[in-house]
Amino acid sequence: MKLTIIGASGHGRVVADIAVLCGYEEVEFLDDDPSINNCGRWPVVGASSLAQSVENDLFIAIGNAKIRKKMMEGSSDKKFPALIHPKAVVSPEAAVGSGTVVMAGAVVNPGARVGKGCIINTCASVDHDCMIEDFVHVSVGAHIAGAVRIGERTWIGAGATVSNSIAISQDCVIGAGAVVINDIEIKGVYIGMPARIMDKSKISWGGGGLLRPYNV
Ligand SMILES: CC(C)(COP(=O)(O)OP(=O)(O)OC[C@H]1O[C@@H](n2cnc3c(N)ncnc32)[C@H](O)[C@@H]1OP(=O)(O)O)[C@@H](O)C(=O)NCCC(=O)NCCS
Known part of the structure; x- marks a missing residue:
């Protein structure tokens, strides 16, 4: 069984390792940077446009949630x-959507729903009865307490904490180490403890569309 992964990045290498542990015997990558020939021990065989013609299972390993969504929807x-x-550790009473990766040491507790195209990164936790909508990234070591709702495409930064029963809007960025203790209804970048909206003039990439075009 072979998996084609789009995105030959460090994140892609982690995804490839997990794919092998999940039973894929072979992995190949697609990437739009023609100068990249391999990703770890696996070959890069062409550009992402080839996704339409592959017959293997597919996985999008791209950090930018908007690109992840576009690519998944383009190959439905x-x-x-x-x-x-x-x-x-994923509870038998939790659900994890297609195209989502749950990394080593992560915990998804009973009643939690994780949508499609999400990243539950290394040692992150999603506690009971959370609703994690599509294309959300819960970064390394972030903790989401019980009954939290996180809107589509929101990125929870490394080591951030979200207190129980909080709702966070779609398309937000929660900075590394932030502690969210109140509902977040307005799209924005939030930092600090307690988390507060970051002044747009301070956002280095201008905040355009709010989701930084980064790769992980
Ligand atoms: C919040 C974030 C998106 C802002 O990025 P940015 O716009 O490039 O921010 P800058 O580094 O230019 O910093 C701008 C200001 O915000 C402060 N700041 C940035 N991130 C912060 C954070 N997480 N907590 C507190 N303050 C922060 C900086 O100290 C700086 O303050 P100053 O203007 O008073 O000097 C980014 O810092 C962040 O936290 N990213 C998450 C990274 C991550 O978790 N990666 C995990 C991958 S698994």
């Missing part, structure tokens, strides 16, 4: 597996 006829590291 393909199978996108949920990749769950064997050393992650």
